[in-house]
Amino acid sequence: MNRYLLLAAGLMTATAAMPQKTPIAHTLLWRITGKGNTRPSYLFGTMHILCANDATLSDSLKGAIDTVDEVYFEFDLSDMSGMMAALTAMKMNDGKTLSDLLKPGDYQKVKNYFAGHQSMLPLPFSMLEHFKPMLISALVEEQAMDCASTDGMEMQIMKAIREQGNKKRINGLETAAFQASLFDSIPYTKQAKELVDYIDSADYNKEMTRQLATLYTKQDLEGIEALSDKDDPGMNEYMDLLLYNRNRKWAKELDQVLPAKSLLIAVGAAHLPGPKGVIELLRKEGYTVEPVLNRQN
Secondary structure, eight states: OHHHHHHHHHOOOOOOOOOOSSOOOSOSEEEEEOTTOSSOEEEEEEOSOEEGGGOOOOHHHHHHHHHOSEEEESSOTTOHHHHHHHHHHTBOGGGOOHHHHSOHHHHHHHHHHHHTTGGGOSSOHHHHTTBOHHHHHHHHHHHTTOSSOEEOHHHHHHHHHHHTTOOOEEEESSOHHHHHHGGGGSOHHHHHHHHHHHHHTHHHHHHHHHHHHHHHHTTOHHHHHHHHHTSOGGGGGGHIIIIIHHHHHHHHHHHHHTTTSOEEEEEEGGGSSSTTSHHHHHHHTTOEEEEOOOOOO
16 A cells, blocks of 8 residues: 555555566666756655654765756645645545545554554544545655654755755646545545555555655665555556656656756656656656765764
């Protein structure tokens, strides 16, 4: 389930792995050149939720942040009004609640779970149960990180921009409300069942989350692909919706701005690898995309 929750929590989807012809470098940072660029741009794979101690920026990434003109995230993290609009999009249509989707026993199971984790909830369960179930599941995954506090790489990048005193423009490839709306295309009943299954398999999912975080800290994009491929195959029919269509759209949009500006593009790490990943799609647009070996601080 992790691959879909990472998108919801970021409000990282992961890829259904396809064979790579050559091994991909162990790095999350990639340099983009070509097509008339006078200065390089950079592509970086993020993870929306990590243990705070693991959410650190390498010197190479800090250098990229310092030199680029603008930063693109999946959505504009500086747009507070957009964040507020996303709250509405997080709710199910037609006033549905979780209790409408589940049998009484399953509903009580979910309610009891969140009653035991009230201190970690951003909102009371009476409000959360109006949200799309996969967004509720994201909160379960965050608790599976099993650390005192969590952070995200996007937030660390934003912090670095502020600390460097750079007044860089922050952009979004899409909006937070659009991301939340994606889950309207997955039946709410299926999402609710996934939520119950996720709670029933808490120990297994906690271990999967730990493995994913370890792969991320090792900067192993192929490992993230492989782990995602064996996790929850029942959701594969939604990969175009959640991942591939978005990758294609982003590559086309970026092709319009990359020749004119130096950018840092920071999106979920699982958007990067594979034949349908952003790295290969930008190469198909005519760019040279090369791994940057990290200098760690």
